[in-house]
Amino acid sequence: MSSTTENYLKKIFAASESSEKELVGLGDLAHALGVTPGTVTTMMKSLSEAGLVDYRPRAGVTLTARGRREALGVVRRHRLIELFLVEVLELDWADVHEEAEVLEHAISDRLLNRIDEILGYPTSDPHGDPIPDSRGRLPGPVGTTLADVAAPATVRIVRVEHHEESSFLVFLKETGLVPGAQVELLERNRAAGTVLVAVDEAPSAVSLPVARKLRVEVLRRPDRR
Ligand SMILES: [Zn+2]
Known part of the structure; x- marks a missing residue:
C-alpha cells in the first residue's frame, strides 16, 4: 500500500x-x-x-472494515514509533511526530513487533494517544477536555490531542502541561477566553483552543459549601 x-x-x-x-x-x-x-x-x-x-x-x-483495519495499522505504527523514539532513542517529544510520519510507512511488522515487545506492550504514546493493539483494538476516549471542566478543580492530563505542531508541544512542556501532570484549574475567564491553571504552584493562563486539546481526568473538586 x-x-x-x-x-x-x-x-x-x-x-x-x-x-x-x-x-x-x-x-x-x-x-x-x-x-x-x-x-x-x-x-x-x-x-x-x-x-x-x-x-x-x-x-x-x-x-470499510478493511479500510479501518489498515488505518488502525498505520496509527499503531505511528504511535509505537513515537514512543520508541522518546523512550529508547531519547528524542524530544516535540520532535518525534515528524519522524513517525515518515517511518510509519516504512517499518516492517517484524521490527514493529520487536519495538512493541521492548517497550513492554505499551497502551499509549508520549502524547497520551492510545496505541491500537496488534489485533486492531483501540481503547475509547477517556476523560473530558480541560475547557469543559468547571473551576476550581484538580485534574490530571491524560492526553494531548492534535500534537502536529512542534512549537505547541514545546510550550506545553515548558508550562508542565504534559500527560501525567496534576494541574490545578483555578479559574475560567469566559470574557478573556482563557483558563487559569497552576502546575506545581506556577500559574499560567491557557487559551480555550489550547484547553480543548488537553484531555483530562477530574481528580478532585473542592467541597461545596
Ligand atoms: Zn504523532
Whole structure:
C-alpha cells in the first residue's frame, strides 16, 4: 500500500473519530490534507474500487472494515514509533511526530513487533494517544477536555490531542502541561477566553483552543459549601 493511500486512510479515520457524523466530508478531508477537492474525489474513487472506503458522491466517505483495519495499522505504527523514539532513542517529544510520519510507512511488522515487545506492550504514546493493539483494538476516549471542566478543580492530563505542531508541544512542556501532570484549574475567564491553571504552584493562563486539546481526568473538586 502506498504512503499516500495510508495517509488518506489515517486522515479519514482521524476525522471520523473526532466527529459524531457517520460520513466525512470531502471538503474537510481536502482541507486536512492540504490538497484540492478534485484530488480528493479522484482518490476516493480509487480507494473505493480497492474496497477501502465507502464513497457516496456529494455526501462523503467512510472507511470499510478493511479500510479501518489498515488505518488502525498505520496509527499503531505511528504511535509505537513515537514512543520508541522518546523512550529508547531519547528524542524530544516535540520532535518525534515528524519522524513517525515518515517511518510509519516504512517499518516492517517484524521490527514493529520487536519495538512493541521492548517497550513492554505499551497502551499509549508520549502524547497520551492510545496505541491500537496488534489485533486492531483501540481503547475509547477517556476523560473530558480541560475547557469543559468547571473551576476550581484538580485534574490530571491524560492526553494531548492534535500534537502536529512542534512549537505547541514545546510550550506545553515548558508550562508542565504534559500527560501525567496534576494541574490545578483555578479559574475560567469566559470574557478573556482563557483558563487559569497552576502546575506545581506556577500559574499560567491557557487559551480555550489550547484547553480543548488537553484531555483530562477530574481528580478532585473542592467541597461545596
Ligand atoms: Zn504523532
